[in-house]
Amino acid sequence: MNTASDTTSPTLTILGNRAGSPGPDGPASSYLIESEHGRLVVDLGGGSLPGLLPHLAERLDGIIISHRHADHSVDLVAFAYHRSFPTVQPPITLYGPSGIAAYVAELDAVHGIPTIEEMRTPIATQFPPVDIEPGSSFDVAGTRIDTIRAAHAVPCLSMRFPQFGLVYTADTALTDDLIALAAGAPVLLAEATYPGSAGRDLTTHGHMSGTEAGILAREAGVAHLILTHLSDYADAEETVTNAHAEFGGTITVARVGDRHDLPGRLT
Ligand SMILES: [Zn+2]
Ligand SMILES: [Zn+2]
DSSP states (O other), X not given: OBOOOOTTSOEEEEEEOBSXXXXXXXXXXXXXXXXXXXXXXXXOOTTOHHHHGGGOSSOOOEEEOSOSSHHHHTHHHHHHHHHHSSSOOOOOOEEEETTHHHHHHHHHHHHOOTTSXXXXXXXXXXXXXXXXXXXXXXXXXXXXXXXXXXXXXXXXEEEEEGGGTEEEOOSOOOOHHHHHHHTTOSXXXXXXXXXXXXXXXXXXXXXXBHHHHHHHHHHHTOSEEEEEOBSOGGGHHHHHHHHHTTOOSEEEEOXXXXXXXXXXXXO
């Protein structure tokens, strides 16, 4: 599906949509946001690099990693190798929650190649990291990103892109702070790791199901809910049914290759 109809609108392209690991339905989490301000990749989960490569004819202005879990970050390693060998390419700034610089150092300690000068610290060299304190805002190439600390097992950023009318939950339980972050969003890209929450303690686990994603969309008054980060896309219909039980607006399941217009704005 390609919902893009106005080439001047910012767009959101789904590069990866799965929780946990890449699978037959596509790579783990990864999203490309393109606008007149620049081009950003949000998350680089396992298997997402091949889908990103065709989009690299134009420069990327930044990479944002919501958190260090492999289904959001592990292809940083593959991408750093790709940009280091055989030809070294210009660096791209990497933004992530507090601790991302330490995580990059850990990745380099494991994946650096001491016998090749350009690849001693490939991840830090290619992606100089910037720690973002959850709750703060930052700018990438003219794009403002507001964040809150997600309710997740490790430091994680839920993000609001006011210029694009977009909110991305990343991995998180449903919280009042998340509802406030998503308030009035034209497009909400929300995780729904499980189809429903019955029998699961998702609050301490730090995830949502279709049910919580629907409650979030309703309480925040969003227009369009895009469900992503499903554990198993065989559950997509049940996940949408549970979300629709809570939310009467438009619901779409994120599919790899989908491109959505982002014509709205937030203040
Ligand atoms: Zn995840
Ligand atoms: Zn996670």
